[in-house]
Amino acid sequence: xxxxxxxxxxxxxxxxxxxxxxxxxxxxxxxxxxxxxxxxxxxxxxxxxxxxxxxxxxxxxxxxxxxxxxxxxxxxxxxxxxxxxxxxxxxxxxxxxxxxxxxxxxxxxxxxxxxxxxxxxxxxxxxxxxxxxxxxxxxxxxxxxxxxxxxxxxxxxxxxxxxxxxxxxxxxxxxxxxxxxxxxxxxxxxxxxxxxxxxxxxxxxxxxxxxxxxxxxxxxxxxxxxxxxxxxxxxxxxxxxxxxxxxxxxxxxxxxxxxxxxxxxxxxxxxxxxxxxxxxxxxxxxxxxxxxxxxxxxxxxxxxxxxxxxxxxxxxxxxxxxxxxxxxxxxxxxxxxxxxxxxxxxxxxxxxxxxxxxxxxxxxxxxxxxxxxxxxxxxxxxxxxxxxxxxxxxxxxxxxxxxxxxxxxxxxxxxxxxxxxxxxxxxxxxxxxxxxxxxxxxxxxxxxxxxxxxxxxxxxxxxxxxxxxxxxxxxxxxxxxxxxxxxxxxxxxxxxxxxxxxxxxxxxxxxxxxxxxxxxxxxxxxxxxxxxxxxxxxxxxxxxxxxxxxxxxxxxxxxxxxxxxxxxxxxxxxxxxxxxxxxxxxxxxxxxxxxxxxxxxxxxxxxxxxxxxxxxxxxxxxxxxxxxxxxxxxxxxxxxxxxxxxxxxxxxxxxxxxxxxxxxxxxxxxxxxxxxxxxxxxxxxxxxxxxxxxxxxxxxxxxxxxxxxxxxxxxxxxxxxxxxxxxxxxxxxxxxxxxxxxxxxxxxxxxxxxxxxxxxxxxxxxxxxxxxxxxxxxxxxxxxxxxxxxxxxxxxxxxxxxxxxxxxxxxxxxxxxxxx
Numbered sequence: 001x002x003x004x005x006x007x008x009x010x011x012x013x014x015x016x017x018x019x020x021x022x023x024x025x026x027x028x029x030x031x032x033x034x035x036x037x038x039x040x041x042x043x044x045x046x047x048x049x050x051x052x053x054x055x056x057x058x059x060x061x062x063x064x065x066x067x068x069x070x071x072x073x074x075x076x077x078x079x080x081x082x083x084x085x086x087x088x089x090x091x092x093x094x095x096x097x098x099x100x101x102x103x104x105x106x107x108x109x110x111x112x113x114x115x116x117x118x119x120x121x122x123x124x125x126x127x128x129x130x131x132x133x134x135x136x137x138x139x140x141x142x143x144x145x146x147x148x149x150x151x152x153x154x155x156x157x158x159x160x161x162x163x164x165x166x167x168x169x170x171x172x173x174x175x176x177x178x179x180x181x182x183x184x185x186x187x188x189x190x191x192x193x194x195x196x197x198x199x200x201x202x203x204x205x206x207x208x209x210x211x212x213x214x215x216x217x218x219x220x221x222x223x224x225x226x227x228x229x230x231x232x233x234x235x236x237x238x239x240x241x242x243x244x245x246x247x248x249x250x251x252x253x254x255x256x257x258x259x260x261x262x263x264x265x266x267x268x269x270x271x272x273x274x275x276x277x278x279x280x281x282x283x284x285x286x287x288x289x290x291x292x293x294x295x296x297x298x299x300x301x302x303x304x305x306x307x308x309x310x311x312x313x314x315x316x317x318x319x320x321x322x323x324x325x326x327x328x329x330x331x332x333x334x335x336x337x338x339x340x341x342x343x344x345x346x347x348x349x350x351x352x353x354x355x356x357x358x359x360x361x362x363x364x365x366x367x368x369x370x371x372x373x374x375x376x377x378x379x380x381x382x383x384x385x386x387x388x389x390x391x392x393x394x395x396x397x398x399x400x401x402x403x404x405x406x407x408x409x410x411x412x413x414x415x416x417x418x419x420x421x422x423x424x425x426x427x428x429x430x431x432x433x434x435x436x437x438x439x440x441x442x443x444x445x446x447x448x449x450x451x452x453x454x455x456x457x458x459x460x461x462x463x464x465x466x467x468x469x470x471x472x473x474x475x476x477x478x479x480x481x482x483x484x485x486x487x488x489x490x491x492x493x494x495x496x497x498x499x500x501x502x503x504x505x506x507x508x509x510x511x512x513x514x515x516x517x518x519x520x521x522x523x524x525x526x527x528x529x530x531x532x533x534x535x536x537x538x539x540x541x542x543x544x545x546x547x548x549x550x551x552x553x554x555x556x557x558x559x560x561x562x563x564x565x566x567x568x569x570x571x572x573x574x575x576x577x578x579x580x581x582x583x584x585x586x587x588x589x590x591x592x593x594x595x596x597x598x599x600x601x602x603x604x605x606x607x608x609x610x611x612x613x614x615x616x617x618x619x620x621x622x623x624x625x626x627x628x629x630x631x632x633x634x635x636x637x638x639x640x641x642x643x644x645x646x647x648x649x650x651x652x653x654x655x656x657x658x659x660x661x662x663x664x665x666x667x668x669x670x671x672x673x674x675x676x677x678x679x680x681x682x683x684x685x686x687x688x689x690x691x692x693x694x695x696x697x698x699x700x701x702x703x704x705x706x707x708x709x710x711x712x713x714x715x716x717x718x719x720x721x722x723x724x725x726x727x728x729x730x731x732x733x734x735x736x737x738x739x740x741x742x743x744x745x746x747x748x749x750x751x752x753x754x755x756x757x758x759x760x761x762x763x764x765x766x767x768x769x770x771x772x773x774x775x776x777x778x779x780x781x782x783x784x785x786x787x788x789x790x791x792x793x794x795x796x797x798x799x800x801x802x803x804x805x806x807x808x809x810x811x812x813x814x815x816x817x818x819x820x
């Protein structure tokens with residue numbers, strides 16, 4: 001490298017970039033990296049309730065920049081497309097659909113669909129129909145596929161409104177019809193704003209505490225309120241399978257609606273005025289009612305006021321009735337919770353929640369259904385004899401689940417599980433469901449006593465997925481099956497009542513996940529799908545799970561990936577470390593292993609894996625636990641434990657001969673970006689950093705962030721110590737920051753990156769800021785993704801892949817000009 005060019009660069013305190021790196025506009029990375037953006041992954045699947053049909057949806061992961069650039073409105077925490085009354089940032093979108101018959105292997109391609117995006121698929125309870133939405137630029141309409149006729153058809157000409165309800169339809173449990181929310185204003189003239197109707201926006205507090213997180217895209221003016229009402233207004237309709245539609249009640253702002261298991265009633269939540277400029281629509285005043293199928297209100301369950309004064313705390317809730325749901329095992333019985341502590345878990349009471357029930361015809365007074373000691377977390381319904389009730393609290397991260405008898409829920413409870421929700425080793429797995437005689441989704445209960453559980457099977461040896469049978473009567477569990485090396489295999493569904501025939505998803509380090517039928521009695525395995533390897537250029541990548549210990553005794557782990565063809569005799573490699581800190585209250589739980597070395601090696605464009613193609617080793621997800629010590633809060637020790645975890649990760653890589661301690665980069669997204677800036681400020685472990693969509697100044701999120709419940713005024717020193725913006729002068733390594741200009745994520749305002757860059761620039765630090773037009777917290781446009789890969793590639797080329805001669809020249813030149 002030319003010494004004169006280096007001299008000029010360092011005198012200006014700016015390291016000279018490659019010629020292409022100084023170019024403006026979107027760029028494209030190396031071909032092997034660019035190919036990852038267009039790689040075809042295995043499709044998303046949806047299994048019919050009878051286990052006979054597997055619907056396969058080709059994922060639409062990447063969109064055009066033009067699609068992102070289309071007009072969108074930001075109202076009450078929602079981003080919506082005003083052209084078709086749909087959410088504009090729905091991630092689960094598909095471009096094609098095919099169905100595979102599980103027993104015969106017959107494949108049916110669904111080809112008669114119009115141009116558009118497929119989303120929100122749902123099977124009917126009887127498995128005869130698959131419903132889905134086809135979203136087009138001008139509308140979104142409901143379609144159904146008939147498995148008998150093998151034909152798809154548009155069910156109704158009426159467009160759907162998914163502004164407030166992202167999935168704006170629901171099957172009747174008896175499979176005879178669908179209730180949908182229609183976009184009644186789609187064809188009406190759009191609202192216009194003019195200066196004549198513009199007025200000052202005035203807000204006034206009452207002196208009552210109303211802590212709120214730093215929400216984005218909120219209402220800001222009377223015109224926003226009018227727009228929210230216009231685009232949010234929908235009309236519920238009863239649509240039969242021949243396409244006939246009948247209105248249900250009057251139009252309204254429907255926050256949610258659900259159908260009773262006997263298909264006769266609706267639980268409806270409508271948003272009321274006045275609206276708020278401080279919180280999203282989910283906290284707006286809401287009226288909850290039960291309607292008949294013609295729209296007549298049978299009972300008003302609650303008029304919830306605006307919830308802008310919920311006490312601070314992750315397990316705090318609004319007062320009054322909340323969490324309404326149908327009891328899934330009964331025809332028409334609604335359940336709800338009511339806080340007994342003013343909504344504040346810090347208040348000491350014997351029971352923090354009561355549950356109440358009201359049964360059709362909804363004319364009697366509600367009955368006390370159950371008392372819940374901690375905060376109500378939900379109920380899984382089986383039948384009148386078996387349900388599973390859970391409660392939790394945030395202070396110690398504890399969650400408990402009881403087996404209850406719904407007919408007498410406060411008596412004879414059996415403790416099924418009690419653990420920290422961070423404790424993966426004690427996770428008993430999730431229950432397997434089925435459809436009951438009503439068509440409602442309930443826990444699968446066999447012989448009046450047996451429940452089936454499937455889980456990841458986290459252990460000291462890594463994740464080993466399993467299928468268990470739990471006996472309610474004896475409160476005991478029997479293992480029926482467990483994955484075996486060298487494969488990683490998970491239960492997808494049961495095909496019988498005995499748990500002997502199961503559908504699984506099976507993969508290995510080198511084999512793409514595919515569906516199989518496993519017969520446990522016959523010990524046979526039949527492959528259902530043949531998805532191809534999406535990354536043939538990376539087939540030679542090797543991986544190894546590393547375990548090591550940080551200086552306070554906490555055991556850590558991470559996954560090391562090495563480039564194809566690497567031999568340790570070649571010496572150390574440059575290393576890219578990609579991580580994300582998590583908070584714990586228990587050291588033992590923080591040390592747990594939560595991966596499997598036998599999982600398929602994904603080389604997605606999102607994280608660090610593409611750079612294996614550059615000859616860079618990747619240390620992915622090295623654990624960075626932040627643990628509360630002796631009753632203190634985790635964040636009281638954030639900086640010390642973060643640096644300690646990072647040092648332990650660096651040390652193990654150096655000890656294994658994989659890394660040169662002076663040639664490791666650190667990277668992360670969101671809270672991982674926050675981690676990157678802190679590590680660069682408070683350690684000299686890394687040569688460079690990449691921080692994406694991060695937050696750097698915690699005083700801009702004064703009412704809590706991540707797992708921090710204390711507000712800024714309660715813990716000013718913690719907020720200051722954790723904010724890398726407050727310590728920007730200590731950052732001596734170059735940092736690349738990338739952020740979406742439309743990031744709506746609570747806490748990661750785009751301004752966070754802009755202010756951090758301004759600080760680094762003002763202090764003479766080496767930094768680069770890339771703001772991506774139209775992108776949110778994650779990035780979706782093809783041009784954006786290619787450019788992000790290019791930016792990261794150039795950064796790593798410059799700071800990890802410089803040849804030794806250039807490094808020597810750089811050191812000598814810096815010394816000569818006495819920079820810093």
